[in-house]
Structure formats: C-alpha cells, structure tokens
Amino acid sequence: MTLYSTLAGSRLVPLVLGLGGAGCVVVALALVFRVALLVPWGVALVGAAYAVFLRLRGGAVDSNAVYVAVGLVVTAEVAFLSLRPPVPAGDGRIQWDAALRIVVIAIATLLGGGIVLVASGASGGGLVLEGIGVAASVVIVSAVVTLAARARDSAST
Numbered sequence: 001m002t003l004y005s006t007l008a009g010s011r012l013v014p015l016v017l018g019l020g021g022a023g024c025v026v027v028a029l030a031l032v033f034r035v036a037l038l039v040p041w042g043v044a045l046v047g048a049a050y051a052v053f054l055r056l057r058g059g060a061v062d063s064n065a066v067y068v069a070v071g072l073v074v075t076a077e078v079a080f081l082s083l084r085p086p087v088p089a090g091d092g093r094i095q096w097d098a099a100l101r102i103v104v105i106a107i108a109t110l111l112g113g114g115i116v117l118v119a120s121g122a123s124g125g126g127l128v129l130e131g132i133g134v135a136a137s138v139v140i141v142s143a144v145v146t147l148a149a150r151a152r153d154s155a156s157t
Contacts, residue, residue, distance in 0.1 A: 002046055004068065005053035012056055020049035027079055039079045047072055066113035073109045077102045 002020025006013055023045030030038035050068050062068075081098050116136070 002049055004064065005050045008053065008057075010057075012052070016049045016053050016056075018049075019052060020046050023047075023049065027075070031079060031082060034083055036080060036083050039076060039083075043072055043076045043079075046075075061117060063117070066110060066117055069113045070106050070109045074102060074106050077105055 002017065002024060005020055006017045023042045026038055026042030026045060028042075030036065030042060054062055054065075081102070
C-alpha cells in the first residue's frame, strides 16, 4: 500500500513515503517486541499515507481503494494473528480456522468497499458520502484497537 501510494503519486511523494514507511516500521516493531497495541498505529500511518496520496491526487475516486482497504485489514489481522501464543503442534484445526477467518474478513471488506465505491460513483460523491467514509474509517480503527486489546489480553494469559 505504501509503494502504491508512493509510485502512483506525483506530489509530495517524500511525505507519502515517510508516513507509509513509518507505519511499516511501527508494525515491524510491534511484531518484534510483541506489542499488539502498536499494530493499529502502524496500520493507521499506512492508511494516512494513502489518504494523503488521495487528497493530493484529486479527481475521481480511486478504483484501487477497495484493494488498499483489503490490504490494510488483512495486514492488521495477520499481524494480530502472529502475536498470538503458538498453537500446540497437534492442533492444526486452529490454524485453518484463523486462515479461514482472514479470508472471510478479506472478502467482506472487498464486498463492502465495492458497494461504497459503486455508491460513490453513482451519487457523484459529495459531503454525505465523505461523511459515511469517515464514519466507516472510525469504526474500522475502533475495531482494530479493540482487537489489539484482546490480543494483548490473550497474550498475557
């Protein structure tokens, strides 16, 4: 997502790259030091880099926004999954359940994002749709923070 925002942009590329790079570093630090609460901040920085790219780009809605959303959500899920305690060797069903959950979340994000993308094209965008997008972003960030807290709690037990 950071590379896409950087390579597709033409204005303030260092700012976009810096935000996205900082987000990647924060997620990496979260994984190395096993601090689940850092994951949402890193994902948010990568998302902020994409938001800056979109704002600077102007024009029509980015048709790749759906894929960026899926990438952000899947990245957060995989990061949280990697912070969980190791699964016992003979319990492969848990690993398949986690992988299936991530696939379902990715498909749901793709479908939900697609609906919003189509709605934005059909309605011509506007303030109401932008408000819906901001509200959806707040809900997603809240969900990621909640998952981080749960991962932290389960890792400490």
